[in-house]
Amino acid sequence: MNVNLDQMNLTRRPFIKTVVGASLATMVARAQEPSNPEKKLGWALVGLGSLSSKQIAPALLNSKHCKLVAVVTGTPEKGVKWREQYGLAEDKVYSYESFDKIIDDPDIDVVYIVLPNSMHHEFTIRAAKAGKHVFCEKPMANSAKECREMIAACAAVKRQLGIGYRCQFELHHQEAMRLAREQVFGPLQHLDAGFGFAIGDPTQWRLRKALAGGGALMDVGVYALQACCYLAGEEPVEVSALETKTDPVKFAEVDETIHWMMKFPSGLTANCLTTYRFSGCDHFTAYGSKGRFGMKPCYGYSKLAGWTSDPNIPLSFPQTDHFLAEMDAFSLAIIEGRRFEPSGAEGLRDLLVIEAIYRSIASGKKERVEKEA
Amino acid sequence: MNVNLDQMNLTRRPFIKTVVGASLATMVARAQEPSNPEKKLGWALVGLGSLSSKQIAPALLNSKHCKLVAVVTGTPEKGVKWREQYGLAEDKVYSYESFDKIIDDPDIDVVYIVLPNSMHHEFTIRAAKAGKHVFCEKPMANSAKECREMIAACAAVKRQLGIGYRCQFELHHQEAMRLAREQVFGPLQHLDAGFGFAIGDPTQWRLRKALAGGGALMDVGVYALQACCYLAGEEPVEVSALETKTDPVKFAEVDETIHWMMKFPSGLTANCLTTYRFSGCDHFTAYGSKGRFGMKPCYGYSKLAGWTSDPNIPLSFPQTDHFLAEMDAFSLAIIEGRRFEPSGAEGLRDLLVIEAIYRSIASGKKERVEKEA
Numbered sequence: 115m116n117v118n119l120d121q122m123n124l125t126r127r128p129f130i131k132t133v134v135g136a137s138l139a140t141m142v143a144r145a146q147e148p149s150n151p152e153k154k155l156g157w158a159l160v161g162l163g164s165l166s167s168k169q170i171a172p173a174l175l176n177s178k179h180c181k182l183v184a185v186v187t188g189t190p191e192k193g194v195k196w197r198e199q200y201g202l203a204e205d206k207v208y209s210y211e212s213f214d215k216i217i218d219d220p221d222i223d224v225v226y227i228v229l230p231n232s233m234h235h236e237f238t239i240r241a242a243k244a245g246k247h248v249f250c251e252k253p254m255a256n257s258a259k260e261c262r263e264m265i266a267a268c269a270a271v272k273r274q275l276g277i278g279y280r281c282q283f284e285l286h287h288q289e290a291m292r293l294a295r296e297q298v299f300g301p302l303q304h305l306d307a308g309f310g311f312a313i314g315d316p317t318q319w320r321l322r323k324a325l326a327g328g329g330a331l332m333d334v335g336v337y338a339l340q341a342c343c344y345l346a347g348e349e350p351v352e353v354s355a356l357e358t359k360t361d362p363v364k365f366a367e368v369d370e371t372i373h374w375m376m377k378f379p380s381g382l383t384a385n386c387l388t389t390y391r392f393s394g395c396d397h398f399t400a401y402g403s404k405g406r407f408g409m410k411p412c413y414g415y416s417k418l419a420g421w422t423s424d425p426n427i428p429l430s431f432p433q434t435d436h437f438l439a440e441m442d443a444f445s446l447a448i449i450e451g452r453r454f455e456p457s458g459a460e461g462l463r464d465l466l467v468i469e470a471i472y473r474s475i476a477s478g479k480k481e482r483v484e485k486e487a
Numbered sequence: 488m489n490v491n492l493d494q495m496n497l498t499r500r501p502f503i504k505t506v507v508g509a510s511l512a513t514m515v516a517r518a519q520e521p522s523n524p525e526k527k528l529g530w531a532l533v534g535l536g537s538l539s540s541k542q543i544a545p546a547l548l549n550s551k552h553c554k555l556v557a558v559v560t561g562t563p564e565k566g567v568k569w570r571e572q573y574g575l576a577e578d579k580v581y582s583y584e585s586f587d588k589i590i591d592d593p594d595i596d597v598v599y600i601v602l603p604n605s606m607h608h609e610f611t612i613r614a615a616k617a618g619k620h621v622f623c624e625k626p627m628a629n630s631a632k633e634c635r636e637m638i639a640a641c642a643a644v645k646r647q648l649g650i651g652y653r654c655q656f657e658l659h660h661q662e663a664m665r666l667a668r669e670q671v672f673g674p675l676q677h678l679d680a681g682f683g684f685a686i687g688d689p690t691q692w693r694l695r696k697a698l699a700g701g702g703a704l705m706d707v708g709v710y711a712l713q714a715c716c717y718l719a720g721e722e723p724v725e726v727s728a729l730e731t732k733t734d735p736v737k738f739a740e741v742d743e744t745i746h747w748m749m750k751f752p753s754g755l756t757a758n759c760l761t762t763y764r765f766s767g768c769d770h771f772t773a774y775g776s777k778g779r780f781g782m783k784p785c786y787g788y789s790k791l792a793g794w795t796s797d798p799n800i801p802l803s804f805p806q807t808d809h810f811l812a813e814m815d816a817f818s819l820a821i822i823e824g825r826r827f828e829p830s831g832a833e834g835l836r837d838l839l840v841i842e843a844i845y846r847s848i849a850s851g852k853k854e855r856v857e858k859e860a
Binding site for chain 1: 673676677679681685725727728729731733744746747748750754756758759760762764765767768774775776778779796851852853
């Protein structure tokens, strides 16, 4: 699938310079070195859970600009299986301990971090120290502080840090961003967004605070937050949040249901929900001054559907592979020496909102979102 | 149109005894006096604005149990016009000053208060003192204190006080209440509800605090609040609210946009919006553990539409006259000696939530909803 990069630039959140170093010129210079624009970049997957095996690896098989060249796993048997399945050489299966040796592996251009949230920080920094570009699953990390350190680590070695906000590469979402940005239904006035599901297995890492950092908000709430921000094209300045816990045993460590409100500088307001309690909340609705549009279902891997209040302006596209699109876009940005968005800067901005949401729950008050300098 | 009272009883908010006096037995005894169950009750309309002229009076012409017998207006020319249009005798046009003389008018059984919000309190109490049943437009009053005084005034003379929550008499809403109450889509988990419109004429009474008591929240937000409560079948215990004002001149006295969240005792959560800034927000969505249902448009006089997540369980009915239904239901309750709901007790409960919302906006904190003893 081709990603239209001109369109992407229109629909991204406002371009913000990365915090440290890595000018665009440096990146262009570096990118021109290989002098082979047709080259596929080599990707290493860190963490071989279901996301890697069911979504990411299959997508890589169809990629124009990426190829799977290595895996990193804590389970040797998984390494054997992956080696056979994807025809990897024996020395292309790393453990978490041997991971840093990727510095000597020129076949690896990009490291994709597909680990539990609390490990994103460590492995992003280790990958950067090995001189690799990093593509990191959402949420970027467990705190804004971790995000800043990850951004700095990648900038210090002049490598790109992309965040796996796959919906930004999905056609309905991209068109929705255009509708918002071009004010096709007038300036946006209000957003409703929610994403949740009834979580199963009580032993999974998503329910352990040490691994997940938080609950529904960190895992799926971030999709609703993202949608509000990329539709708004601006960052929320104030949030107010409430938490509800109906099963204090299962959700002893992490949040079960959080609903929150946001105010944006333009006067735009947003109501959001995230939950591990029930399925079926999976949408956004954008209210413009002249009409409305939205998606439902909205954030899954397939079967997405859009609607608008004007029968002459459909919001309907074929289903696409979001993972393929985002990984190709990341590789192509590196090959062509362009800065990739959504970068770590955007992941950081989302963590600043998430931190304000958790502060609001703790204080019982509305909270300002900390602004990044 | 027939109102199915058996069904109504299923779908009402939990039956709560009125605060003062007026036992059901007393009401039954009184109601049996006239010994003419076919009698139409005589209604007097207080306030002849567009709601009275365009909705209520036409509905009364089609009523089985009500007839228009008198009007109360501050504009003598309107009185002449209404007298001619509805064939009223000269002595059936009262002014606000002569209003209390209705005590001597046996043709008037019910007084329907269709005045600006801040006048509901005074005219309800004056109507009660004249021994009349009172039907009062929403919001019931500007404060919980006023509501209590109105309830006490009606109870003291053993007259009923009904609130004009017309949606409770509309077929889609009634079926939605049944879906919620019978847990057809499982127990409710979350509610989204919103109602707003782009308000026009900047000189209208709705924008004057002295007349309206508040802005969008008092006027249309109360529909979203009502929907949440009658779907929930329980009262919210905690609210958190934010206010946004983009036009501080037009909305110098009243609220423009308010979004708020509610928590209910069962763990049910709700996100709500109300606004005078833009049109098109007019819906509720109910998330159950096994599916979803909702309405959009939801709160207007016509063109209402429902939906559910199960194609085998439609939420679709003919459009009906909400005013006719509620007025007939009120008259019939009086004729048959049953207590009418939604009564002043429900109007009071809504004002307690509205007061908590305004308190939350002022304090910047979540607020408990005051419980009525």
